[in-house]
Amino acid sequence: MNLLSLRGVSTFYGAIQALRDVSLEVEEGEIVTLIGANGAGKSTLMMTVCGNPRARSGTIVYDGRDITQVPTHLIMRQRIAQAPEGRRIFGRMTVRENLVMGAEVAGHTDIAPLLDQVCDLFPRLRERLTQRGGTLSGGEQQMLAIGRALMAKPRLLLLDEPSLGLAPLVVRQIFTAIRTLNRETGLTVLLVEQNAHQALRLAHRGYVLVNGTITMAGTGAELLARPEIRAAYLEGGH
Amino acid sequence: MIYGLIAVGYTMVYGIVGMINFAHGDIFMVGSFLSLIALLSLASLGITAVPLALALTLLFAAGLAALYGWTVERVAYRPLRGSFRLAPLISAIGMSIVLQNFVQVGQGARVKPMNALLPGGVELMNDEGFAVQLSWMQIAIVATTLIVLAAFTWLVTKTPLGRSMRACEQDLKMAGLLGIDTDRTISLTFVIGAALAAVAGLLFLLYYGVIDFFIGFLAGVKAFTAAVLGGIGSLPGAVLGGLLIGLIEVFWSAYFSVEYKDVAAFAILILVLIFRPSGIMGRAEVEKV
Ligand SMILES: Nc1ncnc2c1ncn2[C@@H]1O[C@H](COP(=O)(O)OP(=O)(O)OP(=O)(O)O)[C@@H](O)[C@H]1O
Ligand SMILES: [Mg+2]
Numbered sequence: 443m444n445l446l447s448l449r450g451v452s453t454f455y456g457a458i459q460a461l462r463d464v465s466l467e468v469e470e471g472e473i474v475t476l477i478g479a480n481g482a483g484k485s486t487l488m489m490t491v492c493g494n495p496r497a498r499s500g501t502i503v504y505d506g507r508d509i510t511q512v513p514t515h516l517i518m519r520q521r522i523a524q525a526p527e528g529r530r531i532f533g534r535m536t537v538r539e540n541l542v543m544g545a546e547v548a549g550h551t552d553i554a555p556l557l558d559q560v561c562d563l564f565p566r567l568r569e570r571l572t573q574r575g576g577t578l579s580g581g582e583q584q585m586l587a588i589g590r591a592l593m594a595k596p597r598l599l600l601l602d603e604p605s606l607g608l609a610p611l612v613v614r615q616i617f618t619a620i621r622t623l624n625r626e627t628g629l630t631v632l633l634v635e636q637n638a639h640q641a642l643r644l645a646h647r648g649y650v651l652v653n654g655t656i657t658m659a660g661t662g663a664e665l666l667a668r669p670e671i672r673a674a675y676l677e678g679g680h
Numbered sequence: 681m682i683y684g685l686i687a688v689g690y691t692m693v694y695g696i697v698g699m700i701n702f703a704h705g706d707i708f709m710v711g712s713f714l715s716l717i718a719l720l721s722l723a724s725l726g727i728t729a730v731p732l733a734l735a736l737t738l739l740f741a742a743g744l745a746a747l748y749g750w751t752v753e754r755v756a757y758r759p760l761r762g763s764f765r766l767a768p769l770i771s772a773i774g775m776s777i778v779l780q781n782f783v784q785v786g787q788g789a790r791v792k793p794m795n796a797l798l799p800g801g802v803e804l805m806n807d808e809g810f811a812v813q814l815s816w817m818q819i820a821i822v823a824t825t826l827i828v829l830a831a832f833t834w835l836v837t838k839t840p841l842g843r844s845m846r847a848c849e850q851d852l853k854m855a856g857l858l859g860i861d862t863d864r865t866i867s868l869t870f871v872i873g874a875a876l877a878a879v880a881g882l883l884f885l886l887y888y889g890v891i892d893f894f895i896g897f898l899a900g901v902k903a904f905t906a907a908v909l910g911g912i913g914s915l916p917g918a919v920l921g922g923l924l925i926g927l928i929e930v931f932w933s934a935y936f937s938v939e940y941k942d943v944a945a946f947a948i949l950i951l952v953l954i955f956r957p958s959g960i961m962g963r964a965e966v967e968k969v
Binding site for chain 2: 516
């Protein structure tokens with residue numbers, strides 16, 4: 443069953459149209475990746491799912507319910523979590539406070555085990571629980587942003603460029619963690635990645651976004667094999 | 681001291697929505713009038729036990745002023761959120777004038793006097809006719825301010841609501857992504873700020889014994905100076921700034937002239953804005969204007 447589906451969604455910033463008639467499906471238990479050049483509208487799509495900015499036309503259905511007009515904070519309480527572009531951690535709160543907020547959005551009250559799981563995934567965070575978020579290094583902040591999203595134990599995880607600024611080893615750890623969570627707990631993931639090669643290898647399916655329009659869709663392997671994809675997104679790649 | 685209570689309201693609203701709530705001083709004035717009305721009606725009802733009357737007045741004034749704060753935000757600011765930066769500022773000045781005229785029409789333009797509620801005091805030392813006296817009133821004001829500020833600090837640092845407020849202040853968009861009802865949190869910020877201003881209004885009434893519809897402007901400017909001096913956006917800064925402004929006024933009156941005491945606050949505001957715009961405890965922030 444589709445956990446998330448967008449039908450003919452258009453989003454505007456003032457007079458600028460950032461998404462044009464976008465339709466996309468994410469099935470329960472799937473990892474779906476969205477690739478596209480800078481400014482294609484990937485982050486806008488992720489944020490539109492969360493209702494900020496709101497879709498001007500089209501419908502967004504999550505878990506069988508139309509959430510197109512639902513206020514952002516109520517959408518997020520339905521176990522959708524996003525680690526947004528630019529990390530957006532709370533710099534003047536402690537690492538622990540940041541993480542706790544991630545858990546509370548989903549109504550979890552037993553925080554300790556969740557905190558443990560996330561700290562097992564990112565041991566750096568455990569050492570820094572009482573430190574202020576703003577004093578973490580860039581990579582640590584990225585870990586915190588992802589950790590905060592995982593604290594919700596989401597059904598649908600929206601990850602916007604999780605590998606940004608992280609060392610290759612840590613990136614591999616994160617990708618492995620995503621795959622493990624997906625296999626073992628059925629976590630559904632919508633992933634935006636600069637590193638299209640790794641993303642397409644991880645994902646079950648992918649969509650290509652060009653200037654706010656979806657131009658191609660297919661399984662990760664299919665897209666990886668397409669010459670136009672290789673030319674546009676994988677040149678000089680690994 | 682009183683300025684600290686009002687300054688907290690400026691700082692809170694500035695921190696969370698990035699605007700100066702010019703109507704805040706007038707909420708203080710409204711709170712002061714509400715206190716007067718409450719005290720007089722309580723007296724006519726025969727409730728004269730001072731602590732009880734004060735407690736009831738506090739609840740009444742803070743509650744109603746909170747309602748005013750909520751309404752101001754709803755009517756004048758929320759519809760403008762997301763529009764250009766000057767719009768809510770202009771709206772705020774408009775709201776300030778509306779509140780002033782409203783009280784002027786409803787209560788008259790003449791000053792309203794009130795009898796002292798807590799006469800007497802304690803003598804701290806008496807050295808051959810050179811007496812240092814603290815009136816009960818001063819003690820009550822300091823005690824109330826400290827208690828209210830302590831409760832408020834606890835609210836902001838320790839409770840889920842306080843954390844939501846801090847989250848909204850730091851990143852409104854992300855707060856929404858974490859399931860925080862940002863509109864509600866902003867409303868509550870105005871409500872709490874207004875309640876604190878009303879407490880300040882009550883204390884002002886008790887201390888000076890006379891109020892008129894224009895006190896909000898002067899107190900507002902001084903409290904705003906306190907907020908800027910402490911570093912706008914910083915809560916401890918607002919409290920500290922309030923104390924400093926109070927002290928500076930007292931010393932100014934003692935060594936220069938009482939008539940010019942209001943000049944002191946304005947002078948400080950200008951000096952701080954020129955030499956240290958981020959205030960004592962402020963963060964150096966990139967100005968977004
Ligand atoms: N807040 C905004 N106001 C106005 N225009 C915006 C805003 N945010 C994004 N845009 C515009 O919308 C378009 C899509 O932006 P978006 O951030 O979704 O791109 P992206 O695919 O995530 O790019 P990147 O790979 O650089 O992160 C861009 O042209 C951008 O300039
Ligand atoms: Mg982006």
